[in-house]
Amino acid sequence: MDNLRDKFAMAAMQGLISDGWMKDQENIATHAYRQADLMIAEREKESDVVVMSGSAFRELRADLIDCKSQLKAIYEASK
Numbered sequence: 001m002d003n004l005r006d007k008f009a010m011a012a013m014q015g016l017i018s019d020g021w022m023k024d025q026e027n028i029a030t031h032a033y034r035q036a037d038l039m040i041a042e043r044e045k046e047s048d049v050v051v052m053s054g055s056a057f058r059e060l061r062a063d064l065i066d067c068k069s070q071l072k073a074i075y076e077a078s079k
Contacts (some may be wrong), residue, residue, distance in 0.1 A: 003053065003054070004034070004040065004051055005036050005037070005040060006036075006053070008036035008040065009029070009032040009034070009035070009036035010032070010038045012031070012032040012033075012035035012036055012039075013028055013029065013032035016028055016031060016032060047048045
């Protein structure tokens with residue numbers, strides 16, 4: 001558990017269990033992650049912070065490196 005979504009889901013799950021509101025144990029995780037997603041969406045609206053997974057970040061980084069290489073090649077060819 002190392003991402004914000006998991007931490008929010010864990011907090012939501014604790015709340016759902018502790019107050020006795022959530023009796024349906026088969027769906028607790030589903031509801032907890034749904035709540036976590038809503039919390040992240042609200043957080044992004046308020047702070048303009050984008051939360052992305054590690055794999056999405058690595059993919060974006062690779063795309064940026066590729067773009068940089070292409071721009072460098074275009075620049076070198078134009079000399």
